[in-house]
Amino acid sequence: MSLAIGFDDVRAAAQRLAGVAERTPVRRSRRADEITGAQVFFKCENFQRIGAFKFRGAYNALAQFGPEQRRAGVIAFSSGNHAQAIALAARLLGMPSVIVMPHDAPPAKLAATRGYQQGLPGSEVVLYDRYTEDREAIGRRLAEQRGMTLIPPYDHPHVMAGQGTAALELIEQAGALDALLVCVGGGGLISGCAVAAKALCPAIAVHGVEPEAGNDTQLSLQRGEIVHIPTPQTIADGAQTQHSGQLTFAVIRALVAGIATVSDAQLVATMRFFAERMKMVVEPTGCLAAAALLEGALDLRGARVGVIVSGGNVDLARYAALIGGGPA
Numbered sequence: 080m081s082l083a084i085g086f087d088d089v090r091a092a093a094q095r096l097a098g099v100a101e102r103t104p105v106r107r108s109r110r111a112d113e114i115t116g117a118q119v120f121f122k123c124e125n126f127q128r129i130g131a132f133k134f135r136g137a138y139n140a141l142a143q144f145g146p147e148q149r150r151a152g153v154i155a156f157s158s159g160n161h162a163q164a165i166a167l168a169a170r171l172l173g174m175p176s177v178i179v180m181p182h183d184a185p186p187a188k189l190a191a192t193r194g195y196q197q198g199l200p201g202s203e204v205v206l207y208d209r210y211t212e213d214r215e216a217i218g219r220r221l222a223e224q225r226g227m228t229l230i231p232p233y234d235h236p237h238v239m240a241g242q243g244t245a246a247l248e249l250i251e252q253a254g255a256l257d258a259l260l261v262c263v264g265g266g267g268l269i270s271g272c273a274v275a276a277k278a279l280c281p282a283i284a285v286h287g288v289e290p291e292a293g294n295d296t297q298l299s300l301q302r303g304e305i306v307h308i309p310t311p312q313t314i315a316d317g318a319q320t321q322h323s324g325q326l327t328f329a330v331i332r333a334l335v336a337g338i339a340t341v342s343d344a345q346l347v348a349t350m351r352f353f354a355e356r357m358k359m360v361v362e363p364t365g366c367l368a369a370a371a372l373l374e375g376a377l378d379l380r381g382a383r384v385g386v387i388v389s390g391g392n393v394d395l396a397r398y399a400a401l402i403g404g405g406p407a
Contacts (some may be wrong), residue, residue, distance in 0.1 A: 082333060083326040087280035088240035089247055089271060092139040096244055099171070100135055101127050103245075105252045110356050115372050116380030120246055120253040125361050125391025129163040129191065131317075132245050132268055132389050133232070137164035139241030140230050141172050149174045152201055154227045156180070156214040156317050159188030160390055161232035166195035166202070175201030177227060178340035179217050181209035185316060187394045209319070212312055233267030235326025243271025249385050250279045257382035261288035262367035262389050263296050263338060264318040266327030272387065284336040288371040290315045290343065296323050296331060297338035312342045314401070317364030317390065341367060345374040351402045353388075362393040363401070 103126045111119045124132040141153060149369060152175035155165040162178045169176035176199070176338045177193055189204065196202035207217055215231070222229040230238065245268070260277045261269040266287075273285045289296055293311030299322075307322040323331065349366035352373060353359045361369075368386045 082274070082330050083236045084240045084243070084271065084274055084330070085212070086274055088236065089243040089275045090352070092135070092240040093244045093247055095139050095142045096135060096241065099138055100244070102248055103127050103172060105249060106357060108357055111373065115384070116269070117372070117382050117384045119372065119384050119385070120249065120256070121360065121369065121388050122249040123388050124245055125359060125388055129160065129167050130390055130392040131160040131365070132242055132387070133160040133164035134167065135244050136238035136241035136271070137161065137230070138168040138171070140235060140237035141165070141168045141196060143237055144172070144174070144228065148228050148286035151226045151228065151361060153174055153403055154179070154218055154222045154225070154229045155232065156218040156230050158209070158319060158394055159184050160317055162192045163188060163195060163392070165230060166192045169202070170195050170199060175199050177203055177205060177221060177225065179205045179207060179214050179221070181214070182206045183209065185392065185394050185397070188392055215386060218222040231324070234263030234326050236326060238267050239327065241271065243275040246275040246385070247279070247389055249387070250276065253385060255280050255383070256283055256385045258275045258284045258286060258379050259385040260286050260288060260368035260371055260377065261387045262318060262364055263289045264320045264364070266296060266323045266331055268387065268389060270327040270330035273330055277334050279361070285334060286371070286377060287331065287335055287338040288367040288376070289338055289340050290318050290346070290367065291340045293318050293320065294338070294340050295321060296328070298330060299323055300332065300338060315346060315364040315367060317362070318367065339371045339376040341370040341374060341376055345370045347401050349373055354402055360391045360393065360398065361388055362390050365390040
C-alpha cells in the first residue's frame with residue numbers, strides 16, 4: 080500500500096522551511112547516558128518558532144496555498160501548539176486564520192495564538208468544549224461557511240512532511256541512529272519522522288510514546304485498525320487526541336516498531352530532569368519520548384538513540400506547581 084508521503088516530500092518541506100523555521104539544537108546529557116546506558120541525542124523542538132515542532136508542518140502546508148486560498152485564509156483546530164503554528168505561519172504569509180481551540184486550552188497558548196492573529200482582518204479564535212463538542216465537525220462547518228481551507232493538526236500530507244524535517248535535521252546533526260523516540264498524539268510527527276528516519280537509516284527502530292491515559296495508537300496497532308477513545312485525562316494536553324489519522328496510522332503501521340506508554344508522574348519526573356540537568360523548560364507532551372527512555376519504559380542500552388523533545392509551551396504557574404510537587 081502506498082503511503083501518503085515519501086522522503087522526497089520531507090526534503091521538499093525542508094527546502095520550504097529553510098531560513099524560516101529554526102534549525103533547532105541537538106543536546107547531550109552525560110546523566111541521561113548514565114541512566115539509560117545509551118548515547119542519547121535530544122532534538123530540542125522546544126526552541127522552535129512558537130515553541131514546538133508544529134511550526135514545521137503548518138508553514139509547509141500554508142506555503143503551498145494558491146492565491147485564492149491565501150485570500151480566503153485557513154482554518155485549524157488545536158489544543159494549542161498547532162493553533163499557534165497556523166496563526167504564525169498565516170501571519171508570515173499574509174492570510175487570515177480562524178483557530179478552533181478548547182476553552183480549557185493553556186492560557187499561554189491561547190494568548191500567543193491571539194497575539195499572532197492581531198491586526199489580521201478575518202482572524203479569530205473560536206472556543207469549544209473538548210469533552211462535549213467535536214472540534215473536527217466545528218472546523219469542517221466553519222470552513223464550508225467561510226470558504227476557508229481546513230488544515231488539520233496531523234492528518235494531512237503537507238503537515239506530516241513538514242514535521243518529518245525534525246528527524247531529517249536530527250540525523251544530519253547527530254549522525255546515524257539505532258533508534259528514534261517520538262511522542263504520539265494524532266501521529267503527524269511520528270509519521271513524518273518515521274519516513275525520514277527510515278530513508279536515512281533503514282535499520283533504525285522508530286518507537287512512539289503515548290500517555291497511559293491516551294493509548295489509542297497503541298490499541299490501534301494491537302487491533303490492526305484505528306481505535307477511537309474518549310478524550311484522555313492527562314497533563315499531556317498535546318496528546319489528548321481520541322484517534323490516529325487515516326494517513327498517519329497507515330505510516331505508523333508500516334514503519335513504527337511499537338508504542339510505549341508513560342504515566343503523568345513519569346512526565347513530571349522528566350520535566351524535572353530537563354529543568355535540573357539540562358536547564359530547559361519542556362511541556363508535559365514534549366517529555367513523552369524522553370520519559371519512556373529515562374523512566375525505563377524502553378530499554379535501549381548500548382544504542383545511539385534520538386529523542387524528539389517536541390515542545391516547551393506550558394503556563395509557568397502550572398509548570399512550577401508540577402515540578403515543585405504541587406497539585407497537577
